[in-house]
Amino acid sequence: MSDLDDFKATYFDECSELMNELEEQFAAIEGGERDADRLNAVFRAIHSIKGGAGAFGFSGLVGFAHAYETLLDYVRDGRVEMTDDVVNLCIRANDIVADHINAAQSGEELDADYGQEEKQRFDAIARGQRGGDEDEWSGEIIEEFDIEFTPVRVELAVADDEVVEAPAAAEPDTFEAPPMPVEPGHWEVRFTPYRQLYSRANDPLLLFRELAALGEINVRAILTDIPPLSDFEPFGVYCSWEISLFAPDLTEATIREVFEFVDGDCSIEVVPLGHVVPPPVAAPALAPVAVAQPVEADENLMALTEDEVASAPVRLVAEAPAAPVAEEPVAEEPALSFADLANEISASAPPRPVPVAAPKPAAAPKPAASGEGGEEGGNRSAGVQSIRVDLDKVDRVVNMVSELVITQSMLTQQMDENLRARYTELVRGLEVLAQTTRGLQDSVMAIRAQPVKSVFSRMPRLVRELATKTGKKIKLETIGENTEIDKTVIEQLSDPLTHMIRNSADHGIEDPEKRKARGKSEIGTIRLSAEQAGGNILIIVEDDGNGINRERVLQLARDKGLVAPDITPTDEQIDQLIFAPGFSTADAVSDISGRGVGMDVVLSNIKKIGGSVHVRSWTGKGSRMTLRLPLTLAVLDVMLVKVGESPYVVPLSSIVETMQCSGAIFERVPSGGQVLQVRGEYVQVIDVAQRFGMHSNKAPDDRFVVLCESEGSQKVALVVDDIIGQQQVVIKSLEENFEQVEGIAGGTILGDGNVALIVDVQGLRVHQIHQNAA
Amino acid sequence: MEALSLREDNGDKTAVVGQNTLQLIAFSIGEQTYGVEITTVREIRAWNGATPLPNTRDFVRGVINLRGTIVPIFDLRARFGDGQTSPTKNHVVVVMSVGDKWVGILVDAVSDILTVSREDIHNVPEGNAIDTELLNGIITHDSRMVGLIDLHAVVNGAKLDG
Numbered sequence: 019m020s021d022l023d024d025f026k027a028t029y030f031d032e033c034s035e036l037m038n039e040l041e042e043q044f045a046a047i048e049g050g051e052r053d054a055d056r057l058n059a060v061f062r063a064i065h066s067i068k069g070g071a072g073a074f075g076f077s078g079l080v081g082f083a084h085a086y087e088t089l090l091d092y093v094r095d096g097r098v099e100m101t102d103d104v105v106n107l108c109i110r111a112n113d114i115v116a117d118h119i120n121a122a123q124s125g126e127e128l129d130a131d132y133g134q135e136e137k138q139r140f141d142a143i144a145r146g147q148r149g150g151d152e153d154e155w156s157g158e159i160i161e162e163f164d165i166e167f168t169p170v171r172v173e174l175a176v177a178d179d180e181v182v183e184a185p186a187a188a189e190p191d192t193f194e195a196p197p198m199p200v201e202p203g204h205w206e207v208r209f210t211p212y213r214q215l216y217s218r219a220n221d222p223l224l225l226f227r228e229l230a231a232l233g234e235i236n237v238r239a240i241l242t243d244i245p246p247l248s249d250f251e252p253f254g255v256y257c258s259w260e261i262s263l264f265a266p267d268l269t270e271a272t273i274r275e276v277f278e279f280v281d282g283d284c285s286i287e288v289v290p291l292g293h294v295v296p297p298p299v300a301a302p303a304l305a306p307v308a309v310a311q312p313v314e315a316d317e318n319l320m321a322l323t324e325d326e327v328a329s330a331p332v333r334l335v336a337e338a339p340a341a342p343v344a345e346e347p348v349a350e351e352p353a354l355s356f357a358d359l360a361n362e363i364s365a366s367a368p369p370r371p372v373p374v375a376a377p378k379p380a381a382a383p384k385p386a387a388s389g390e391g392g393e394e395g396g397n398r399s400a401g402v403q404s405i406r407v408d409l410d411k412v413d414r415v416v417n418m419v420s421e422l423v424i425t426q427s428m429l430t431q432q433m434d435e436n437l438r439a440r441y442t443e444l445v446r447g448l449e450v451l452a453q454t455t456r457g458l459q460d461s462v463m464a465i466r467a468q469p470v471k472s473v474f475s476r477m478p479r480l481v482r483e484l485a486t487k488t489g490k491k492i493k494l495e496t497i498g499e500n501t502e503i504d505k506t507v508i509e510q511l512s513d514p515l516t517h518m519i520r521n522s523a524d525h526g527i528e529d530p531e532k533r534k535a536r537g538k539s540e541i542g543t544i545r546l547s548a549e550q551a552g553g554n555i556l557i558i559v560e561d562d563g564n565g566i567n568r569e570r571v572l573q574l575a576r577d578k579g580l581v582a583p584d585i586t587p588t589d590e591q592i593d594q595l596i597f598a599p600g601f602s603t604a605d606a607v608s609d610i611s612g613r614g615v616g617m618d619v620v621l622s623n624i625k626k627i628g629g630s631v632h633v634r635s636w637t638g639k640g641s642r643m644t645l646r647l648p649l650t651l652a653v654l655d656v657m658l659v660k661v662g663e664s665p666y667v668v669p670l671s672s673i674v675e676t677m678q679c680s681g682a683i684f685e686r687v688p689s690g691g692q693v694l695q696v697r698g699e700y701v702q703v704i705d706v707a708q709r710f711g712m713h714s715n716k717a718p719d720d721r722f723v724v725l726c727e728s729e730g731s732q733k734v735a736l737v738v739d740d741i742i743g744q745q746q747v748v749i750k751s752l753e754e755n756f757e758q759v760e761g762i763a764g765g766t767i768l769g770d771g772n773v774a775l776i777v778d779v780q781g782l783r784v785h786q787i788h789q790n791a792a
Numbered sequence: 793m794e795a796l797s798l799r800e801d802n803g804d805k806t807a808v809v810g811q812n813t814l815q816l817i818a819f820s821i822g823e824q825t826y827g828v829e830i831t832t833v834r835e836i837r838a839w840n841g842a843t844p845l846p847n848t849r850d851f852v853r854g855v856i857n858l859r860g861t862i863v864p865i866f867d868l869r870a871r872f873g874d875g876q877t878s879p880t881k882n883h884v885v886v887v888m889s890v891g892d893k894w895v896g897i898l899v900d901a902v903s904d905i906l907t908v909s910r911e912d913i914h915n916v917p918e919g920n921a922i923d924t925e926l927l928n929g930i931i932t933h934d935s936r937m938v939g940l941i942d943l944h945a946v947v948n949g950a951k952l953d954g
Contacts, residue, residue: 664844710846752855755893756864760847765855765862773843773855773862 029070031406033119036063038472040112044105045478052100060108061090065224067115071122072219079118082133086111089140091224095231098143107143109479111136203233203266204291205273210258215283222259228276233265262291409505412465419455419462420748426455427745428769467502470548470557473511474499477519477546484523491530491540492523497547503555507647510627511557514620518559518643519544521596521617526563526641536638538562554671557645566635568592590732593633593641597621620645625763628654628669628749630780654766656747658774659724660740662712665774667747667766672726672779674733676741680719694735696725704782705737709761714739726779734783749776814913816906816931818938819886819899821869821877826899826939827906827931832888836902839883850876853898856885863887865896871946873922890943897946906933913940 043060068083090108092098114133121128207229211222229235237259244256263273270288277286430448438445474496481494503511527533527542534540545560568589575581575595587595597617624631628648635641648654648671656667657676683695684703692703703723707714714721716739724736747766750773752759763778816827817836835858842854842865851870855862865885869877877883877898885896913929928940 662844712844712846750860750862752862752864754861755895756845756855756862759845762846765843767857767860767862771857772841773857775843775845775855 026074029074030119030123032070033067036067037112037116037119038475039063040115041479042471042475044109044112045475047100047105048109048478048482054094057090057094057100061087061094064090064115067119069219071118074122076118076122078128078130078132079115079122082111082114082118082137085137085140086115089144091227092144095227104143106482107136107139109482111140203264203268205263205268205270206287206289206291207261207263207273208258208287208289209261209277209284210286211255211280211284213253213255215280216253216255218280218283220280220283225276225280226259226261229261229263229273232272232276233263233268235264236262238262412462416462416466419459423455423459423746424748424769426451431743431745431769463504464502466505468505468508469500469502470508470511470555471499473508473515474546474548476512477515480516480519481523481544484520488523488527489529490523490527490542492527492542492544494519495543495545497545498549501548501550501555503548503647507555507627510623511645511647514623514631514645515546515557515559517617517620518645519546522559522561522563522641522643526561526565528564551646555647557647558642559645560640560642562640565637565639565641566593566596566633568635568637571595590634593635596633597631622758625758625778625781626751626753628763628776630672632780654747654749654776655744656766656776657724657744658742658768659722659738660742661706661710661738662714664712665742665768665772666706666738666777667774668724668726668736668777668779669763670744674725674727676725677723678719679721679723679737682723682735694723694725696733696735699733701725701733701735702783703735703737706777706782707737707739709782716740732783734779736777736779736782747774747776812910814908814910816908816938816940817886817902818904818906818933819884819902821872821900822874824939825903825936826868826941828886828888828941828943830905832890832943833886834889834894835887837885837887837896838881839879839885839898840881853879856896858887858894858896861894863894863896865898866946867898868941868946869898869900872926888943890947893947895943895947906931906938908933908938 040060040063043056043063047056047060064083064087068080068087071079071083086108089098089104089111093100093104098104111133114136117132118128120126209222209225211220215222226235226237238261240258240260241256243258244250245254250256270290273288274286277284426448430452433445433448477496478494481492484490485492522544523542527544528536528538530540533542543562545558547558547560549556549558572581572587572592572595575592575598576583580595580598581587597620621631624645624647630646631643632646633641633643648669654667655670657670657673659666659668684692685695685700687693693700694703695701705714722738722741724738724741725733726736727733747768750765750767752762752765752775761778761782763776763781765773765775768774815830817830817833818825818827820826840856842856844854845852845864851867853865853867853870853876855864857863867877869875877900879898882901884899884902886899886902887894887896889895908931912931914931916924916927916930918924926942926945928942931938931940
């Protein structure tokens with residue numbers, strides 16, 4: 019791989035990070051946090067993408083990013099309002115930028131006019147703004163400032179060292195340096211770019227714009243160094259600038275900050291006016307480039323956020339600071355809030371720390387240093403060091419650690435009582451080894467762990483799109499987005515979450531009229547939360563919509579032969595039916611969901627990573643889907659059991675307790691099945707051997723009961739032939755070479771090289787319903 | 793019996809065979825001989841047991857651990873509807889790649905490597921659905937009939953309800 023390829027790879031890595039950053043920022047911006055920090059972060063990201071693209075010659079990307087950047091710039095200095103339209107356009111633009119990046123990465127060619135429409139809209143917005151303003155910064159000058167410099171005629175024909183004359187353009191008066199009053203807040207900046215400034219794809223114009231955002235500026239180009247044409251080098255740098263800058267509270271540091279990106283690539287002198295800057299040449303010819311007015315971007319934005327705060331908890335429709343937003347009907351208290359729903363839930367479910375948060379204050383005006391951007395910045399400056407490591411390398415370590423863990427547990431198993439008594443030192447050594455491997459495993463997993471934010475941050479946009487398509491009003495709340503999960507789990511999470519949110523938006527949340535009629539707030543809420551519970555991560559999607567229409571679900575299930583006519587499933591069983599393959603309840607197959615492929619995809623994806631799904635529904639009040647995911651994919655704590663002659667493993671996280679059959683109380687139920695009585699609770703019994711069609715040659719009393727808890731509060735008692743012990747295993751996929759098998763969540767390889775199958779506890783229960791039906 | 797890897801060893805042989813010829817691994821089930829194209833074969837190993845897979849058809853004998861991945865084993869005799877093989881240490885598992893998956897088929901013995909001309913492949917006579925479904929063609933070799941196995945068909949329909 020050549021150096022250039024290396025650089026490219028790094029660039030694309032950075033691009034994907036920057037795109038994530040953009041998603042994040044826009045999620046916040048959509049949420050109403052339209053402050054200058056966010057905009058600046060967006061601008062920086064696009065600028066960095068453009069810069070790199072320029073260096074590698076991805077012209078399509080550069081062109082588009084440039085147009086986008088121009089629009090952002092207008093937004094940033096307040097010339098264009100950050101309306102919802104603009105936000106939407108920007109989000110669309112992000113997609114296009116991403117497409118361009120992907121195309122560049124894969125070496126494909128995009129259509130020449132790809133993104134042209136958006137580009138034109140950028141221009142239209144920018145132009146519309148320019149023409150329509152009546153302030154003292156007249157449109158004309160700005161146009162020149164932003165699009166091109168005033169043409170300056172330079173006498174290049176002269177062969178000798180004659181000083182270049184002042185430009186011959188009109189009105190020589192205006193071209194003279196303005197009088198220099200000695201006043202606080204006046205600064206002179208001399209900016210002399212070096213050649214590398216341009217070769218790194220920087221543009222002085224952008225720097226001037228940044229300065230213009232600080233205060234009133236007057237830029238003069240110094241053309242005295244331009245050599246005669248005969249000596250003119252195409253890539254030479256001959257032009258420098260003097261900028262006088264006025265703003266009341268300006269410090270030298272703020273000015274220098276503007277040039278932070280080009281530090282070392284140019285010489286910067288910042289002198290407070292009054293201190294005379296020695297001119298570089300006796301008689302500099304000065305050409306004013308542009309005069310721009312300070313724009314009170316920040317104040318405007320702050321005003322906007324305050325309005326928004328006034329109208330919270332509401333999905334923001336504020337368009338302009340002055341717009342009478344507060345009159346929108348949305349401000350009324352939702353009649354049925356999440357708090358109610360949560361109460362319902364906690365009344366009917368085991369206590370779970372439900373963070374009954376009031377809707378997140380949409381946009382509390384933040385002090386500059388707080389907020390995500392601020393925190394990150396803070397971290398960086400606080401000296402948190404990080405390195406960029408290829409994921410493959412980490413995976414290799416993870417794999418080796420997994421094998422080590424297994425070898426260690428195999429060794430421990432070899433220790434019988436005899437050995438233990440004889441070799442105490444060895445036992446102690448093994449114990450230390452066990453501890454160390456565990457610690458090693460945890461640390462390695464921590465390396466791969468990532469906050470779920472990276473998936474969650476894609477969802478606000480999805481919800482917006484869905485809201486637009488369905489004509490419903492939907493607000494998304496996210497909680498616990500800093501919860502960390504293994505990177506591979508996160509990758510598998512995106513599809514299921516998308517389906518679940520689609521399902522909530524399409525089937526759950528009602529039309530605004532319907533909601534109103536039911537005394538709910540017009541705006542439906544979908545809440546996405548993540549939390550850690552023991553060795554599991556719970557991802558919960560809740561909505562305050564209609565809940566599952568059980569009659570319809572049951573009817574459909576009967577029509578499709580999923581439930582026999584003479585069986586009456588419980589409400590909970592009906593709810594779970596939505597995960598059956600090919601099931602769909604949408605009245606009309608909509609564009610969004612309802613093709614009947616959604617929810618079973620959720621189930622199979624989640625199973626694939628060793629998780630489980632559970633749904634609960636409250637008619638007319640909402641529904642809640644819970645994904646229970648393992649913290650890590652690599653190693654699973656299991657209990658090794660025997661069914662017939664075959665080894666099976668049951669994930670330890672789902673086991674509540676084990677007992678001998680001789681001590682258990684079984685009761686018969688009319689269906690012919692058995693239930694187990696545990697401390698006054700009746701639990702469905704599944705004889706695993708019978709279910710798996712195996713012969714058990716043990717006396718019923720010698721067998722064991724493994725009491726498991728699948729997702730939700732429902733327990734199930736598995737009857738197995740023997741319990742061998744507890745150990746750690748690495749999950750291997752059955753589907754890699756075969757296909758999904760009912761009741762089996764995957765396989766694993768034991769210390770002796772044999773394959774043991776992982777029991778899919780939840781799958782067994784679902785299967786039971788079907789079997790009863792059949 | 794040691795696992796015998798055919799992947800590299802026979803690479804040259806395959807290369808010298810012309811376009812119009814085909815190399816087969818021939819194996820037997822009872823008195824019958826069947827063959828699969830040599831390029832699909834990854835490994836031949838002795839039967840060493842398999843972990844049974846519940847909720848699958850009888851011809852799925854279970855799964856084995858092949859250097860860290862889980863590979864399903866199909867009992868070819870049972871697939872042909874002749875009842876399950878009672879495997880011994882002398883039975884052989886032929887590991888092959890079908891599409892992007894690796895599968896093993898349990899046979900009685902591996903007999904030969906055959907080089908045949910494509911022109912010698914006859915169509916399977918219509919009549920029995922099992923024959924036409926599972927065989928791609930019939931070849932005569934040394935006056936023996938060799939059935940050319942359609943691996944995709946063998947692997948399909950493994951699920952109990954499917």
